[in-house]
Amino acid sequence: MAATVNWCAHNVLAEHMMIVAGDYIVNTFEGTEQYAKPYRLVTHPLYNRSTNNADIMLIKLRAPMVLNKYVSLAPLPRQGTGVVEGRVCRVSGWGYNSLSGGHAPFTLRTVTVPIVSTARCNSSDSFNGNITANMICAGYRTGGKDACKGDSGGPLVCGGRVYGVVSWGNGCGNAKFPGVYTAVSKFRRWIDQVIYGSYSRCTKY
Numbered sequence: 284m285a286a287t288v289n290w291c292a293h294n295v296l297a298e299h300m301m302i303v304a305g306d307y308i309v310n311t312f313e314g315t316e317q318y319a320k321p322y323r324l325v326t327h328p329l330y331n332r333s334t335n336n337a338d339i340m341l342i343k344l345r346a347p348m349v350l351n352k353y354v355s356l357a358p359l360p361r362q363g364t365g366v367v368e369g370r371v372c373r374v375s376g377w378g379y380n381s382l383s384g385g386h387a388p389f390t391l392r393t394v395t396v397p398i399v400s401t402a403r404c405n406s407s408d409s410f411n412g413n414i415t416a417n418m419i420c421a422g423y424r425t426g427g428k429d430a431c432k433g434d435s436g437g438p439l440v441c442g443g444r445v446y447g448v449v450s451w452g453n454g455c456g457n458a459k460f461p462g463v464y465t466a467v468s469k470f471r472r473w474i475d476q477v478i479y480g481s482y483s484r485c486t487k488y
Contacts, residue, residue: 297321302344305353309377310389315353319344325477327470336415338450338465340436341477357438357445362471365419368400372421372441374449374462378433382455387433394428396421398441399461409459417469419447422461429462431455439464 297320305315322345329337348354366372375393404420405412414420421439422429430437430449439447447464454460467474 297324300324300342302342304348305351307391308389317348317354319346319348321345327473334413334415335451335463336417337470339448339467339470341474357440358443359471359474360444360446360468362468364468365466366398366441366446368398368403370398370441371395372398372439372446374421374430374434374437374439374447374464376430376434376437376449378431378435378437378449379455380431382431396428396439396462397423404461404463409461410453410463414463417466418450419464419466420461421447421464422456424458426456426458429456 300321302319302321304317304319307313307315321342323343325341325343327337327339330339331337350356373393373395375391377387377389377391379387380392399420399422401414401416401418401420404410405414410420419439429452432455434449435451437449438445439449441447445467447467450463450465452460452462455462
């Protein structure tokens with residue numbers, strides 16, 4: 284599907300979205316929140332729903348957020364830069380604590396996880412070749428700590444930079460199956476092109 288078609292189709296979804304920054308407890312108004320409606324959603328043109336390859340989307344806001352001590356920016360890595368196996372990174376979100384369900388936490392949760400090599404993640408004991416060059420894995424050999432359902436789209440931050448976006452997995456905290464993240468550094472050039480380039484326009488809201 285062409286990028287411009289994908290872009291315009293997803294703007295129908297933008298009507299029903301609200302972007303919130305500066306939030307910590309989701310069911311409580313803390314006075315630190317900022318709200319913005321999306322102006323446009325941009326899915327990567329090579330996104331594959333079956334393989335989860337290129338699982339990344341940009342959201343352009345109708346109005347900018349105000350940067351303060353509750354809302355700040357996390358820089359992105361340069362194109363093609365990777366993170367070495369064993370490096371400890373941090374993932375955050377409001378997702379479930381376990382795959383079995385229960386209630387999602389109201390308070391933002393975070394956990395540190397080490398980067399797993401693509402070779403180990405792609406082994407026959409793990410994802411068996413389903414990890415593409417656009418993905419990175421992170422998790423402990425013993426399992427137990429991971430992103431889970433409801434965390435998708437959340438950041439994997441390594442050294443202050445967003446190297447990953449929560450994408451998919453096989454269960455949560457499974458020792459044999461680390462969490463799988465979209466490798467942001469593989470898409471930095473595309474991100475810059477979308478933000479600063481001349482993308483075709485479609486109807487805005």
